[in-house]
Amino acid sequence: MVHTPRSARRGALLVSTAAVLGLLAGCGNGSGSGSGEDVRSDPPASSAGTAAPARETPSPSASAPAASSAPARTASPAPPRTTAPSGGTTAAPAGGSRCHTSELRASVGRNDPGAGQENFPLVLTNASGRTCTLRGYPGAAFVNASGGQLGADPRRTPGTPVTVTVRPGQSAWAGLTFSNPQVSGARSATPAGLLVTPPDERDALRVAWSGGPVPVSGTAASVRLTVLSPGTGP
Secondary structure (H helix, E strand, C coil): CCCCHHHHHHHHHHHHHHHHHHHHHHHHCCCCCCCCCCCCCCCCCCCCCCCCCCCCCCCHHHHCCCCCCCCCCCCCCCCCCCCCCCCCCCCCCCCCEECCHHHEEEEECCCCCECCEEEEEEEEEECCCCCEEEECCCEEEEECCCCCEECCCCEECCCCCCEEEECCCCEEEEEEEEECHHHHCCEEECCCEEEEECCCCCCCEEEECCCCCEEEECCCCCEEECCCEECCCC
16 A cells, blocks of 8 residues: 555654653653652641650659758757766765764753743754755753663654755754743753754764753653754754
8 A cells, every 4th residue: 555645744643642642651650760669658747737746755864853952951969868977976966965963963052941941952063074954853862871761752842844954064953842840840850961863863962961950750741842943043
């Protein structure tokens, strides 16, 4: 078959057009790599907002509470403990301890008679080098030359005992009273001495008696003692 030049040009144009269409179709199915694989692009961002960032694990230093800037409170020091001296002795109280017989000297003061009564101050003086105390009633007993007691023990006149502090050389006194035997009619005797026992002590001090006869028996034979008071007498 014989083709004319016009028909030849039309055929060539059709072939070129088909080739261009094929090339365009290939470009629409790939990214130009020529592998034919479907390459997907990243999905678009959500219209509701951006995705939340990933939570970071806090570091140890970030999770620990901040140190306080205030100074730490310290406990008050305990008071020192005191112990008794190794010798087993303790200091004497401010008023001193009880006076003992060996630390005292006894005497009888001047008589102060009145209304048929004989009134003698019985004095205890601190002859030691320390301060001590006397409280209450002393003991007393008239004795003959051989030491035998004359009459009954003195009775105690009601009174309120007080603690008498006696420094070295100071004294306390108690009243020793009885009815004059010549007035009362009681049987009498003249003592050689008077035994004086300090309060709460067992040992007595002997004092020479120069006060004359004393009642030793009968209804009016009582001898009385008062509580100790500071000083040497009224």
